[in-house]
Amino acid sequence: MWIVYVIQHDVTKQIYIGKTNNLKRRILEHNSGDNHSTKRLNGKWIPIYAEAYRIKSDADKRELRLKYHGSAKHELIKRLGGSKL
Numbered sequence: 001m002w003i004v005y006v007i008q009h010d011v012t013k014q015i016y017i018g019k020t021n022n023l024k025r026r027i028l029e030h031n032s033g034d035n036h037s038t039k040r041l042n043g044k045w046i047p048i049y050a051e052a053y054r055i056k057s058d059a060d061k062r063e064l065r066l067k068y069h070g071s072a073k074h075e076l077i078k079r080l081g082g083s084k085l
Contacts, residue, residue, distance in 0.1 A: 002059035004066065005050045006076070011043030015077070019063040023050060048083050049076070 003023045007016050007030060016038055020026040030038045030045040038045060053059040065072045 002053045002056050003050050004053065004059050004062045006048050006066075006080075007038075007045040008048050009038075009040060009043050010046055012040065015048075016045065017063060017066045017073070019059045021056075023047070049080055 002019060002021050004017070004019045005023055005026070007018070007027065008014065009016075016030070018026065027045060027047055029035055033039050051059075051062065053062065066076060067073070
């Protein structure tokens with residue numbers, strides 16, 4: 001199973017969108033400071049949303065749509081409402 005996820009940094013409030021087949025491991029990697037795109041000096045990344053897909057290509061399409069099509073990302077952020085930090 002593939003997961004398209006949204007995490008938010010508890011200090012900067014920045015949002016990151018990604019995909020993985022192991023969400024728990026991936027969150028640990030983001031918070032370890034080894035990932036270039038999510039490396040921060042303080043704070044931690046909190047998962048705020050996830051979607052599950054059986055097929056990797058479907059997860060790939062959704063991730064790209066959220067990352068590179070502003071309207072899809074804005075709709076999701078709006079739908080999250082109070083779930084954001």
